[in-house]
Amino acid sequence: MTASGLIVSAPRSGSGKTTLTLGLLAALRGRGVAVTAAKAGPDYIDTAFHAAASGRAGLNLDSWAMSPALLDTLMAEAALDADLLLIEGAMGLFDGIEAPPGRSGAGADIAARHGLPVLLIVDVSGASQSHAALLRGFATHDPKVRIGGVVLNRVGSERHRRMVADAVAPLGLPILGAIPRDAPPALPERHLGLVQAEEHPALGAALAALGEHIARYVDLDAVRRLAAPLGIAAAQVPGVAVPPPGQRIALARDAAFSFVYPHLLAAWRRGGAEILPFSPLADEAPPDCADCCWLPGGYPELHGGRLAAASGFLAGLRRFAAARPVHGECGGHMVLGEGIEDAAGQRHGMAGLLGHSTSFARRRMNLGYRRARMLADGPMGRAGSWLRGHEFHYATVTDPGRDMPFALLSDGTGRELGPAGGRRGFVTGSFFHAIAREEA
Structure with a gap:
């Protein structure tokens, strides 16, 4: 297996994970990178957008609902013939339920189990230097989880970006992008999340525009360098999902x-x-x-x-x-x-x-x-x-x-x-x- 892996996560919901993930998928695909996407957690809407942006089937990875063997097998299969496996987290990086270690459903479980670095997107609106304290906490909260890089989102100005970057610099966390507040229109939403991919009237054009936007403000080469090799082999006796209900x-x-x-x-x-x-x-x-x-x-x-x-x-x-x-x-x-x-x-x-x-x-x-x-x-x-x-x-x-x-x-x-x-x-x-x- 030659694929590398990377997790896109955030301190909380609404920070811009899906926007960044879809933009990265579209932009990297446009550069000829074979990128497969997965969603950490029980989300059946985002995976359809992932598939549309990457041109490859998406999947879910869930550390609470899936056994470790099943997780390994699904990740190994997803990485076949891929250059990069990009995993989008759910909610905040460490958000899960009370459960045995590694089985909480949090994106951090997958990062820790497979040694995958985390690209953390942070909504910096409403503060500047204070984000250094937040990032210090994320970087040291769990020694098994490595924050490999940061993307700043909803940046108000060049001065705002510089203030955040200067405060974060002593932490040694590379800032791989800064997305301005005047981002492109968000994908439409409804009560369970995004309007489904198949219902979007011009999804291809929207994803292409999003890819161009992310490529303008995020260092794609640095993102690729951040990814770590996936040393996973499909289990010889893979974990069981749900047997077919019929023939x-x-x-x-x-x-x-x-x-x-x-x-x-x-x-x-x-x-x-x-x-x-x-x-x-x-x-x-x-x-x-x-x-x-x-x-x-x-x-x-x-x-x-x-x-x-x-x-x-x-x-x-x-x-x-x-x-x-x-x-x-x-x-x-x-x-x-x-x-x-x-x-x-x-x-x-x-x-x-x-x-x-x-x-x-x-x-x-x-x-x-x-x-x-x-x-x-x-x-x-x-x-x-x-x-x-x-x-x-x-x-x-x-x-x-x-x-x-x-x-x-x-x-x-x-x-x-x-x-x-x-x-x-x-x-x-x-x-x-x-x-x-x-x-x-």
Whole structure:
């Protein structure tokens, strides 16, 4: 393996990690660098932007949900035929949950385990010399985590940049870029993050402009020199993600159903499964030749009217569920229920294969890592087996229905959350997003 690795992180969310990462990907790709990107943590939106900017498939790396063996294998596979593996962190560099060392979900876990340097982007607006104290803390907080370089973001003027740089100089941390406050327009956002890559009206042009902007203010050669060699070999017995739920999997895939992790699809294909995409928004039913149907998360609350009117999809889904397994995650789980109330308070009838109803008008954020124990055999595994994943949605359950629960949940620290989701016949669903099967 000849690839090198680097982590892009920050002291906190909103510092500019994604802007810097996408700009670096686009700029380096434009220079002929084969760069693969990964997202540290459970984020299924940023990986699609990474893929668009790099021209290579993206993936997620999660130190809490994935075993060390699975992490190593995924990183080794991602680095194949690549010059650089660029990993974008989540939240702040050291932000994770209370867990054994190296398993907190923080980007710092990956940096420490694999000896990867961190390129820290710092929003310097509102202060100057005080940022030296912040950077001193980050540089010394964990001796296993090396801050290799710094990019200053939202710099107000040349004088502002010089004041920060002069204060930081005694720390020996190289400043590899300074991005001015008048940055290009940000990519559009909505309640779960960025508007999806496939919905962006001119994504290619936006990424190209972002790449030019970053190349103007960041030393790309210095960034490449900062990266460290990846000495990882795929485990001979790799960690297990989630086994294929079927041999021929009908996968809902469009703007309403897009939250599926790339590493899961890759693992299913590697396990011999065939993925058969179909579009509920185009009123397509699950392919009849499939033996399992998977409805991933997404934004069904934004498309309630179209989904309710998709009679071919709903009738085909009901026929499919009469004899074959159907599983819904988060948004897919909402569509399996009786109805969805959109942000305006209008109710849209859904498949009625489970008895619950949900509302986006009565919003409440649900966010966090989850452990799920299966309560019955099904597409997600045998009864009693454990999965690790997460939950992130704003919908509330207005009527839980009377179905048997799908799983017993606990949060990432082990606190019991009780039964969740529903199962009826061949149909199962919950707000839980699976990332990997739990291993001892």
